[in-house]
Amino acid sequence: MIRIGMLTSGGDCQALNAAMRGVAKTLFNGKEQVEIYGFLDGYKGLIYGKFRMLTGFDFSGILTKGGTILGSSRMPFKLMRDPDENGLNKVEAMKQNYHKLQLDCLVILGGNGTHKTANLLKEEGLNVITLPKTIDNDLWGTDMTFGFQSAVNIATDAIDNIHTTAASHGRVFIVEVMGHKVGFLTLNAGMAGGADVILIPEIPYDINKVVEAIKERHDRGSRFTILAVAEGAISKEDAKLSKKEYKKKLESYTYPSVSYEIADQIAKKSGMEVRVTVPGHTQRGGTPCPYDRVFASRLGSEAGKLILKGEYGFMVGYKNREIVKVPLEEVAGKLKMVDPNSSIVKEAKMLGISFGD
Numbered sequence: 001m002i003r004i005g006m007l008t009s010g011g012d013c014q015a016l017n018a019a020m021r022g023v024a025k026t027l028f029n030g031k032e033q034v035e036i037y038g039f040l041d042g043y044k045g046l047i048y049g050k051f052r053m054l055t056g057f058d059f060s061g062i063l064t065k066g067g068t069i070l071g072s073s074r075m076p077f078k079l080m081r082d083p084d085e086n087g088l089n090k091v092e093a094m095k096q097n098y099h100k101l102q103l104d105c106l107v108i109l110g111g112n113g114t115h116k117t118a119n120l121l122k123e124e125g126l127n128v129i130t131l132p133k134t135i136d137n138d139l140w141g142t143d144m145t146f147g148f149q150s151a152v153n154i155a156t157d158a159i160d161n162i163h164t165t166a167a168s169h170g171r172v173f174i175v176e177v178m179g180h181k182v183g184f185l186t187l188n189a190g191m192a193g194g195a196d197v198i199l200i201p202e203i204p205y206d207i208n209k210v211v212e213a214i215k216e217r218h219d220r221g222s223r224f225t226i227l228a229v230a231e232g233a234i235s236k237e238d239a240k241l242s243k244k245e246y247k248k249k250l251e252s253y254t255y256p257s258v259s260y261e262i263a264d265q266i267a268k269k270s271g272m273e274v275r276v277t278v279p280g281h282t283q284r285g286g287t288p289c290p291y292d293r294v295f296a297s298r299l300g301s302e303a304g305k306l307i308l309k310g311e312y313g314f315m316v317g318y319k320n321r322e323i324v325k326v327p328l329e330e331v332a333g334k335l336k337m338v339d340p341n342s343s344i345v346k347e348a349k350m351l352g353i354s355f356g357d
C-alpha cells in the first residue's frame, strides 16, 4: 500500500489539475494499492489537517480544467517557522499530520515560495516530490514550468486585440503583463504579439529611450505603438536605489502600477495619447493550452514513477528537452531570470524591438 498526500500552493495557474491527474493515473495504474489524500488550500490544509481522500473519480474530467480542485493559498516561507495566531508550531503540525496519516510521500505543486517550504519539509525528514508550476517560468532547475505557455497565449491575445484599436486611433498602448520579478512572460508574449517596446525587470529602462523609440516609429509613418510592460519593470534610476530607498519611494507612489507611471511620462514627453490595459489574473485563468496539458501530464506521470520506485526529495523538471529530477535543495531559494545577454533578447533587438536600455 502506498499513501500519498497532495497539495497545490501559491498562486494558481493552468494545468495544476492535469499534473495531479498525471500523478494519480500513474499511481493507480501501478501494481500497488494507493491511497491519495488531498490537502485543501495549500500548506494550510497540511497544517490544520484539512484534507479529503481522493479516488479515481476526483481525477476524471479534470485534464482541461483550470484552477486547482484542491484550492490554493499563499503562505509566506519566512513565516513558516513563526507560530500562528494561536501559538501553533506550523512545521510540527505539518509533520504530525503527515505521520498521523502514515503518508509515504507528499506531492507538492508550486512555485518559488512553495519550493522553499517543500525543501524545509524534506530537511525535517518528510518524503517530498514537487512539480514546477507558475505562469512566470521563474523556477530554478527547470527550463519550463506548466502554466507558462497558457499564460503566454492569454497575454498574447490581449496584445493582439489591442493592435486593432491602437491602429484605428493612432495611440500608444501599454499592455501590462504579469511578473513582478521576472520577465519571461512579457518577453514571450511581447514578441508573439509584435510589441514594439518590451520592458522587463531584468533590463532597467530609460524613459527617454522609450519615448525615442516611439517617436522614431511615428516619424517612419507608424500611427501607433504597443508596449508590453512587466508588472515589475523598473527604470534605471529606480534600479540604482537601495531596497530601503525603493520601498520608501513606493510608500508615496500614487500610480496603480508602473504602467500608469510610464504612460504618464510618455504622454507628457511625446504629447501622444496613451492608454493602459491590464489583463491581470486572466493570465492565470481558463483552460490549459494543449502544450501545458501534455507537459503537466508528463511531469505528473514521472512524479508517479519516482513514488513507485521510492525515490524522494526531488522536483520533476525539464532540462534540454528531457524530463529530469532535480534535488530540492538545488531549486529552493533560487530564481531563474531572463539573461539580458541571451540570444532571445539579442534576436528581439535585431527585430527592432526596444527594451528602453
Ligand code: F6P
Residues within 6 Å of the ligand: 011, 074, 111, 134, 135, 136, 178, 179, 180, 231, 284
Ligand atoms: O506568481 C505568479 C503571479 O501571477 C505573478 O506573475 C504575479 O505577480 C503574482 O502571482 C500575483 O499574485 P497574487 O495572485 O497573489 O495577486
